[in-house]
Amino acid sequence: MEFGVLGPVLVGGREVAAPRQRALLAMLALDAGRIVGHDQLIGGLYPDRPAGAAHAVQSQVSRLRRTVPGLVVEHHAAGYRLVADPVDVDVHLCAELLTAGRGAQALALWRGRALADVEAPFADDARARLEELRISCVVAGGTTADLRGLLGVHPLREDVRAALVRALHRDGRQSEALDVYAQGRELLAGELGVDPSPDLAAAHLEVLRAQAPHRGVPAQLTSFVGRDEDLRRVVKWLGENRLVTLIGPGGTGKTRLAVETAAREPGEVAFVDLSATTDVARAVLDGAGLREAGLLSAPVSVEDRLLGALRTRSVLLVVDNCEHVVDEAARVLGAVLSHCPQVRVLATSREPLGITGETLSPVAALDDEAAARLFLDRARAVRPGFTADPGVVTQICRGLDGIALAIELAAARVRSLPVSEIATRLDDRFRLLSKGSRTAAPRHRTLHAVVEWSWDLLTDAERDLAARFTVFSGGAGLDGVTAVTGSDVDTLTSLVDKSLVEVVGDRYRMLDTIRAFCASHAPDLRADHARWFLTRAQLAEPHLRGHDQIEWLARLTDDHDNLTAAVTWATTGDVGLALELVAALATYYWCRGLRTEAATRAEAVLRACGETAPPGREQEYALCLLLAWPVATGDQTARIRQADALLDELRDPPRYPIMTLMWGMALGAPEDDSQVWHRRNNLLGDDPWSRALALVGDGLVAWHGGDHDKARRMLADGARWFGQLGDRWGAALAHNQLGEIALSLGDTDDALRCFDRGRGLLAELGAAEDTAEAVISRAHARLVAGDRAGARADFELGLAQARRAGATNVQAGGHLGLAELARLGGDHTTAMAECDRAWALVPGGWYGPDQMRCDIARERGRIALAAGDLAGARTHFEDALRRAVGQRNLVTENALRADLAALPAAAGP
Structure with missing residues (x-):
């Protein structure tokens, strides 16, 4: 018999009508099995x-006892006992499940x-305990x-708030999670004058250290059939080991x-398909949802970037x-497992x-039962209501060696062929192929036969x-398919219908298996392929600077592998x-x-071209020089010259306006007005995007020259122009500089x-x-x-996001x-250690890293000054000044000269 007190009082699923009997039963059930x-x-029923x-x-x-037949309540000298297993009472079962x-x-x-329907005096105290x-x-x-509902009733309950923060984080709602924590921190400080508990602080830190879990698992359009035991085994092994490899011939599933x-x-899962690449590190980087670079890119290898991004992440990498x-x-993957202790690989x-x-x-291979279920499932997907003689289905599956892909391909044919004909054709085909070399790989004796059979069923x-x-x-x-192959839509849809x-x-x-077979019959279309994707890229380029920016970026991203293949072939086939x-x-x-990739590919093309432009x-050629500059070997200055x-010979604006930006970043701030005039007249067009870029560039020059008002006007105009054009990247650049x-x-x-x-x-x-x-x-x-707490939270959040991106x-x-936070708090040792960490992370040989080194050197000077080390302060300020002069940043240069001039005064009492 089951008893309930977590709501109206129940026994055997029914309510007890009499109020005092209901209260008595509740008291006995709360202590089921005890006297x-x-x-x-008496106190509970008759106070x-x-x-x-x-x-x-x-x-x-x-x-x-009379009301509830079968109820056993024993009388003892000390009182009464409900004879029942405690887990038959919902409150005790609840506590056990919770434990x-x-x-x-x-x-x-x-x-x-x-105890919703109990009004006896004991009920209030009991309800208070049960509420906990x-x-x-x-x-x-x-x-x-x-x-959320519970927190509204108990806003100071830190365990509830911490649970809500974690739940929002698991749902990928990081901003809401951080807001819930911030509201709790303010409430605790205002109401109780205390800081968040360790558990609530830990929940907050979990959000800071990770973004929403990346769920890169491909969606499936068909049911999962025949491998339930395999699935249980792999899940178990993956829980006990950091690397599990599924091995077997192609097409087994x-x-x-x-x-x-x-x-x-x-948690976090990343899916990586290596079938169309040989660059494993980059494929894993992309599969993990990581961008390669931001507004200022770092000159690290793809592999180092991968390790840096995964070092502190808990993620399952599925590498296919x-x-x-x-x-x-x-x-x-060996390097990832060695350097990233929370990463697992399947x-x-x-x-x-x-x-x-x-x-x-x-x-x-699938056993007979599982193979037959798979065949019927896939056959009914293309021909609803399909039935067949179980013996014939088993014959087909055995003839295909239980290979899942072969079975699926065979099942797709039931729409156009009788199942008996499928069985006959398969038997003939495999009998011939089974007489091949015994040393051949299993995929050549099975899947090749299946694909060849599918090939034979196709029209010319x-x-x-x-x-x-x-x-x-x-x-x-x-x-792309119709243009490059010269085929028609009907033929393509026919191949889709036939699962090719x-x-x-x-x-x-x-x-992949079908592609490998069909490639042996293919003509060489790589030149046509490369030319079509050149047209595609040229069509997309102006859209990347306008309102369709996101849409066209997504289109090119979808074709990234094709674009890479086109550039790779053309580098040796048509420079x-x-x-x-x-x-x-x-x-x-x-x-x-993708600036590292751009630089690497541009450098390869330049090597293929030689020392002069065709x-x-x-x-x-000039644009490739500018793209390749950060990774170029030899004299980089000569490359820029x-x-x-080459650009000095231009009498009209360049074909691709991005060249203006690239040239400016490579050469740095102009040295004088004549250089500004030269660049403007040679490289800037009169199109709206170029005018917006000119405003931002002139604004930066004005700022570095100390004219803040002019800089703000120009940058604000540039941001507005970029915004009107729909270029989010340009507008963001302007807004960040205004900030x-x-x-x-x-x-x-x-x-x-x-x-x-x-x-x-x-x-x-x-x-x-960039967001970080x-x-x-x-x-x-x-x-x-003056908001040090808010600043620390943002620094930690930004660091967590930057680490994820490497x-x-x-x-x-x-x-x-x-x-800087540590220095302001008087902790000079920690402050200098943080500067050392920053210095070690600054890349070399990339666009604009010396400004960061300048900032670090200045902060080191401030720390030394705060610690009373005037000689050290002077050394660091002079290092920063040298870098500011090299950057032609007059604002920073003047500030550092003021820092140095103030040092003698700091030596006084």
Whole structure:
């Protein structure tokens, strides 16, 4: 018999009508299995203790026994006992579930207010105790809505607030989580005069250290059939090991099993497909949702950036199709596992990676039952209501060796072929192929046969398109497929129907095994492919500077593998075409933050070209020089001079306006007005985007020259022009610089407004590193405004975001901010240590890093001065001044001269 007190009192699912019997049952159930004393029962039922109260209790017990048949209430000398297992009472079961960590199940037992229909005197005290239990259930297993409601009733409960912060964080609602913490911190300080508890502070830190969990698990369009036991095993092994590799021949279902396993994993998951690349580190970086660079990029290798971004993250990497890059995959993943202790890896490969600690989980052929279920499931997807002789289905599946991909391909044919015909054709085909070499790989004896059989079922037009389709890397859109292959839409959709090509969103892709087979029949279309994607890039370029910026960035990102393949082929196959491709993609590379990739590809093209520009492509050659400058070997200054000389010959604005920005960043601030005139007349067009860029550039020159009013006017006009054009990147750049000027003038309100505006624009672009940089700028503004707590929170948040993106230059800015906080707090040792951390993170040889070194040197001088080390202060200020002069930044230069001039006065009493 079951009893309930977490709501109206129930016994066996029914209510007890008589109020005193209901109260008596509640008292006995709350102590089920234990004796409840006479005095406790009398006090609970008859608080005035009238004469004969003991007999009245005895009478109520008798009535309760008659009311509830089968109820056993024993009488003892000391009182009465309800004979029941405590877990048969919902309150005791609730406590047990809570102890076992099953908070959601415990919370589900509550049906409303505890003892809702009991008015006896004991009920108020009992309800107060039970309310604490309910709060614990909500904290352990409640939804965000449950927790918000509870926090509204108990705003000072820190355990409830910490649970809500964590729940919002798990849901990817980081901003709300931080707001809930900030409100609690203010409430605790105002009401109680205390700081947040360690648990609430820890919940806050968890949000600061990580963004919303990256869930990179590909969505699946079909059901998961036949590998339930494999799934349980892999989930278990993944919980016990940091590297699990699913091995087996192609087509057995390794990828699908990996995806299903990842979908059941809590927290952050990143999916990495290596099938269309040989650059493992970059593929993992992209799969983990990381941008390569921000407004100021760092000159670190992709692998170092990957390790930096993953070093403190708890993430499951699902790395698919390792077999064709197994050595490189083993090296990169081995480094990740060695340097990033919270990362786990679930890999798929046709052979082991050979890394120490690797756990192998073979993915074998499906057994007869599972294979038959898979065949029927996929057949009914293309032909609803499909039925077949179980013996024939088993014959087909066995003929296909239980290989999942082969079974799915065969099942797709039931729409056009009788199942008996499928069985006959498969039997003939595999009998012939089974007589091949015994030393051949299993995939050559099974999947090759299946794909070849599918190939034989195609029409000539379908075969031609399937072969031509293999020129694409990572798939393509409809316009690209039809243009490059010369085929028609009907033939393409026919290949989709026959499972040779699959549709993902609005793009078409070919399974890796099928692509490998079809490629052996393909003509060489790489030149056509490269020329089409050049046209695509040229079409996109002006849109990247306008209102369609986000849409066109997304389109080019979808085709990134194709663009890379086009540049790679053209570098050796048609260097003129390669120059045009890199130049056309420069704006895309810059806006998306792929500057290391841009520099590397531009440098390769320059090496293929030689020392001089091909006739007619001087602009493209000059732009490649500017792109490649940060990673170029040899005399970098000579590279810039060569680009400058080529651009000096221009009599009209460049074909790609991004060249103006690149030239300005490479050469730095102009030395005099004649150089300004030269650049303006040679490189700036009269189009709106170029005029907006001119305003921002002139504003920066005015600021560095000390004319703050002129700088603010120009930058504000530039921001407005960029905004009207729809270029979020340009507008964000202008707003961030306006914020820096406002901050230098002590106008913290305006600085915060500008930084927040820039941050919002960058968030629209998905610029994680740029957003982190904006958060750190906002922290500086809060520090100047006197809000040290808010500044620290922003510095820590910005650092966490920068670490996720592997952005070392932005991390340096965060540590520099923490150094200033420590100095203002009198902790000079910590302040100098934070400066050292910042210095170690500043990259060398990239656009503008010396300004950060200048800022660090100045902060070191301030720390030395605060500690009484005047000689050290002078050394650091002079180092900073030398760097400011080199940057031609008059504002910083004047401030440092003032710092140095004030040193003698600081030596006095």
